[in-house]
Amino acid sequence: MVHDHLPFRPGSKRPISPCRGSPGGCSRGRAGLISGVPARQLKTLSSLALASSLFLAACSRDEITHFKVPKSGGPPAGAPMQPPPGMPPGMGAGQQAPPGMQGDVPPPPAPDRGMHWTLPKGWTEERTGGMRYATLKAPVQGKADGSVVVLPGPAGGELQNVNRWRGQIGLPPIDDAALAAARKVMASKAGKISFYDFTSEGHTKSRLLAGLLEAGGQTWFVKLTGDEAAVTAARPDFMKILESLHLD
Amino acid sequence: MTENARSIPAPLRAVWDVLTSLKLTIVCLAGLMVLVMACTLAQVNLGTWGAVAAYMRPWIVWWHLPASTIVLPVFPGGALIGAVLMVNLALTGLRYLEPKRRKYGLMLVHAGLVIFFVGEFISAIYQVDTRLAVEIGQTVNFVESPRENELTITDVSDPASDEVFGLPEQLLARADTIAVTGTPLTIKVRRYFQNAELTNRAPSDPPSMATIGVGTQVTVKELPPVSNDDHQNTVTAYVEPVAGGVSYGTWLVSNVLGSPQSFTHEGRTYTLAMKPRRWYLPYSVTLKEFRHEVYPGTDIPKNFASLVQLRDPGAKQDREVLIYMNQPLRYAGRTFYQASFGKQDTLSILQVVENPGWLMPYIACGLVTLGLLVHFGIALRRALRKRAALTEATT
Numbered sequence: 001m002v003h004d005h006l007p008f009r010p011g012s013k014r015p016i017s018p019c020r021g022s023p024g025g026c027s028r029g030r031a032g033l034i035s036g037v038p039a040r041q042l043k044t045l046s047s048l049a050l051a052s053s054l055f056l057a058a059c060s061r062d063e064i065t066h067f068k069v070p071k072s073g074g075p076p077a078g079a080p081m082q083p084p085p086g087m088p089p090g091m092g093a094g095q096q097a098p099p100g101m102q103g104d105v106p107p108p109p110a111p112d113r114g115m116h117w118t119l120p121k122g123w124t125e126e127r128t129g130g131m132r133y134a135t136l137k138a139p140v141q142g143k144a145d146g147s148v149v150v151l152p153g154p155a156g157g158e159l160q161n162v163n164r165w166r167g168q169i170g171l172p173p174i175d176d177a178a179l180a181a182a183r184k185v186m187a188s189k190a191g192k193i194s195f196y197d198f199t200s201e202g203h204t205k206s207r208l209l210a211g212l213l214e215a216g217g218q219t220w221f222v223k224l225t226g227d228e229a230a231v232t233a234a235r236p237d238f239m240k241i242l243e244s245l246h247l248d
Numbered sequence: 249m250t251e252n253a254r255s256i257p258a259p260l261r262a263v264w265d266v267l268t269s270l271k272l273t274i275v276c277l278a279g280l281m282v283l284v285m286a287c288t289l290a291q292v293n294l295g296t297w298g299a300v301a302a303y304m305r306p307w308i309v310w311w312h313l314p315a316s317t318i319v320l321p322v323f324p325g326g327a328l329i330g331a332v333l334m335v336n337l338a339l340t341g342l343r344y345l346e347p348k349r350r351k352y353g354l355m356l357v358h359a360g361l362v363i364f365f366v367g368e369f370i371s372a373i374y375q376v377d378t379r380l381a382v383e384i385g386q387t388v389n390f391v392e393s394p395r396e397n398e399l400t401i402t403d404v405s406d407p408a409s410d411e412v413f414g415l416p417e418q419l420l421a422r423a424d425t426i427a428v429t430g431t432p433l434t435i436k437v438r439r440y441f442q443n444a445e446l447t448n449r450a451p452s453d454p455p456s457m458a459t460i461g462v463g464t465q466v467t468v469k470e471l472p473p474v475s476n477d478d479h480q481n482t483v484t485a486y487v488e489p490v491a492g493g494v495s496y497g498t499w500l501v502s503n504v505l506g507s508p509q510s511f512t513h514e515g516r517t518y519t520l521a522m523k524p525r526r527w528y529l530p531y532s533v534t535l536k537e538f539r540h541e542v543y544p545g546t547d548i549p550k551n552f553a554s555l556v557q558l559r560d561p562g563a564k565q566d567r568e569v570l571i572y573m574n575q576p577l578r579y580a581g582r583t584f585y586q587a588s589f590g591k592q593d594t595l596s597i598l599q600v601v602e603n604p605g606w607l608m609p610y611i612a613c614g615l616v617t618l619g620l621l622v623h624f625g626i627a628l629r630r631a632l633r634k635r636a637a638l639t640e641a642t643t
Contacts, residue, residue, distance in 0.1 A: 062422075065398070065414040066430055067528045071407070151447065151504075164450040 115148065115190065115220055118244035120237035133220075138237065142230030146238070149221040158212060161221070162196055168225070169200040169208050186239075189246035191215050197235075199228055207231040211242045220245075267335055268343040276333035283309075283326050297395060298475025305372060327372070334365035350630070353623025360615030367608025375603040378527065380584065382535040382556075384594050389532035391582075391600045393525035397483040397503050399435070400523050401428060405516040416525060417442075420485050432513065436488040438498055442473040443481035446502060456500070457486045461509040463500020483522055489513075531560035531580065536568070538596045540589055552586045554596040571598065 115133065119125055122139030123146075136146025162182070163173035174182065186193040193211040200206040205228035213220040222245070224231055224238045231238075256264060266272060287303035294302060303309055304326035311322040324332075341358035345351045378391035399420060403411040413428050415435065420426075421442065426435045438457060446466050449456060453467045463486070473481050484502035488495055489511060496511040501522040508519035537555040542548055553572035558565055558579065569577045577584040583606065587599035 062416045062418040064416075064419070064426075064428065065412075065525075065527065067412045067414075068409050069412055069528060070409045071404075149448065160447075164448065167451055 114248050115150070115215075116246055116248070117148075117222075117241050120240050123237060123241075136224070136241070138224065138230070138234035140230045140233040142227040142233075144224060144226035144230035144234050146224045146234075147221070149223070151219050151221075158194060161212065162210075165196070165208050165210055165223070165225075166198055169198060169206040170202065171198055171200055186211070186242055188213070188243055190220075193222075193242055193245070195242065209235060209238055211245075213245065215247060264339075268339045269336070270340065272336050273333065273340065276329050276336060279324060279329045280326070280333070282323070283329065286323075287326075293476075295474075295476040295479075301475070327369075330365055330368060334362055334369075337365070338362045350626050353619045353621070353626060356615050356619025356622060358619075360612045360617075360619060363608055363615065364612035367605045367612060370605030370608065371603050374605065375601065376527075378525075378600045378602070379587065380533060380598045380600050381590075382533060382596055382598075383591065384535050384538055384596075387532050387534040387559075389530075390526050390528045392523075392527075395480070396525045397522055398525045399485065399487060399501055400508075400519075400521050400526075401431070401433065401435070401489075402508070402519045402521075403431065403516055404510070404519055412526075412528075414525060417483050417485075417522075420487075431518070432491040433518065434490045436490060438486040438488055441468065441470050441482075441484040443471040444484040444502070445469045445471055446482065446484065446504060458498050458500040460497035460511075461499045462505060463498075466500055468500065468502075485522065487520065489518070489520070529580075529582075530562055531558065531565065533558060533584075533598075535596050538589065538593055540593045552589055552596075554586055554598065 119136075124137045126135045126137075127133070132147055133150045134148040136148065138144045138146060159174075159176060159179050162179055166173060182196055182198070184195045184197075186195050191213055193213045196208070196210045196212070198208045206226065207228040208225040209223065209231060210225075211220075211222040213222070222242060224234060283303050286309075287299045290299040290302060306325035307328040308321045309323040309325050310319045312319055337358055341355060341362075345355055345358065377394070379394050380388055380391045382388045397417045398414040399417070401413045401415065403413075411430070413431065415426055415428070417440070420437050420440045424437055426437065427433075428435060446468055449465050449467045456464050456466065456468075458464050458466070468484055471482070480503075482502060482504050484500065484504075486498050486500055488498045490496070491513045494513070496513065499509055499520055501509070501520055503522045503524070505522070508521040510517055510519040512518075534557040535554055536557055539551070539553040539555075540549065541551040541553075543550050551573055553570060555568060555570050556577070558567055558569050558577070560566075560580070563580075571577050571584055571586050573586055576586070581602055581604070583601045583603075585599045585601070586596070588597040589595060590597065
């Protein structure tokens with residue numbers, strides 16, 4: 001709104017006293033420029049007050065904008081700005097990025113660094129929008145859901161995420177010491193990956209494999225979860241996927 | 249005080265005396281010095297824009313009492329001091345400067361200073377800072393805000409074009425219900441977060457406020473806003489589109505959620521997304537070449553230069569422009585400065601400034617310079633005449 005926009009940036013001004021360097025120019029009690037017309041002095045005051053009011057009334061920075069833009073005709077693109085740290089590829093601002101008023105403008109550049117991997121034979125992937133960067137499907141019998149999820153920043157922290165995953169397969173939460181014991185550190189071109197492998201208790205067991213990677217202010221989660229037998233069958237290939245992770 | 253000035257009623261006379269007081273000038277200058285110092289120190293924690301917003305732009309500098317919600321006024325803000333100083337400079341000149349030739353220089357100086365302050369107010373109110381990022385070979389015809397976001401509602405039903413409506417986040421922050429003119433939609437703002445952390449929803453998390461879309465799987469935790477130059481807020485909101493008395497559910501929108509979410513009302517499909525504020529231009533800029541020079545043997549930048557093709561069919565413009573440091577492109581009320589780069593020197597980022605008052609500081613400096621020259625010229629002439637008279641008298 002208007003009222004908090006006002007001038008003066010540090011160092012941008014160096015006001016000079018009206019009397020500085022003007023001997024006699026500002027001495028008290030001298031006749032003024034309009035000393036014969038006091039009413040004009042009041043008018044001046046009124047004008048200044050009016051001008052200030054106009055300034056305040058004029059600010060309309062929170063108005064709704066409306067544009068009609070030709071369709072891009074191409075795949076959605078991210079905003080052209082340098083992304084803030086922690087804004088991952090799949091979560092970049094803006095997707096439709098219309099090309100322009102002239103209709104011949106290609107989509108703006110996608111500024112984010114994307115995550116890539118090598119799919120083992122028989123695996124398929126589907127790139128999706130939003131927080132789920134991709135869905136992976138393993139060529140195994142039974143339920144095995146693979147996902148690549150990216151979130152800005154630490155995404156709640158490693159312990160919290162691991163405990164959330166454990167909760168999803170019915171395991172109790174663990175503390176920092178147990179977390180460190182469960183963690184296996186792997187190397188990839190995208191950076192070090194913290195790998196976890198949990199299997200639930202009970203008659204029908206579930207298994208969860210998860211790689212957690214922090215890169216460029218984002219946290220990437222590559223996860224495979226499902227029936228124990230299916231996940232176990234897909235585990236060697238899943239490890240290859242983790243090892244092949246690399247950024248643009 | 250003059251005879252006529254004494255005819256002003258006593259209360260107004262007191263105001264007049266205060267506003268034309270030279271002590272007030274000194275107090276304002278001292279106040280500005282304090283503000284500049286405080287603002288400079290505050291940049292460590294708040295970043296440049298945060299510090300300017302806290303100290304220089306408001307009328308009052310506020311202080312949050314620790315561990316409470318109490319906010320106390322602690323100092324006049326830059327706007328207040330600047331306004332008082334501007335009025336003081338103008339009125340002091342009117343009161344004390346006689347309409348005589350020997351005062352012409354000082355009048356010009358006063359006029360220059362007042363124009364300078366007016367220009368600062370105009371800049372603060374009307375200036376819009378945006379950015380244009382373009383890769384080599386690409387063409388862009390919009391600018392985006394580096395700090396502000398908007399809820400973008402796009403009617404994508406037309407096969408040839410989209411209708412894009414931008415609801416600024418400031419509006420989301422203060423309004424409960426927003427009618428989107430040009431559409432049958434009304435947006436109810438259920439919750440707005442200037443900054444938040446988004447995480448996958450855990451089973452133990454409370455139910456999401458979102459009833460539809462990706463937001464149903466996300467937990468939102470409010471965070472204090474950041475103003476550091478290196479960080480951006482994760483602007484997030486729960487919004488409920490309503491049209492024709494029908495609610496289309498509560499959606500989570502955030503500038504870290506990429507895919508627009510959509511719903512259909514009476515055959516027209518609308519997408520929702522939180523994105524940087526965007527303004528489309530009636531012309532386009534194509535980046536033909538980008539140069540990044542460094543000092544030999546170092547990584548220290550020496551110069552960045554973007555060779556762009558400016559196309560404006562409406563104005564029959566189609567020309568190459570070289571934008572480099574301290575050599576911006578000024579076009580159609582906007583100034584494009586070379587600001588940054590990325591993607592292994594294939595992406596150029598131009599800072600775009602739209603400021604109707606951009607000429608005023610130049611005019612002000614010109615007037616002040618001219619005024620000082622005139623004043624010292626008059627004083628010199630007077631001194632030389634005195635010396636000549638003295639010499640004549642003693643010989």
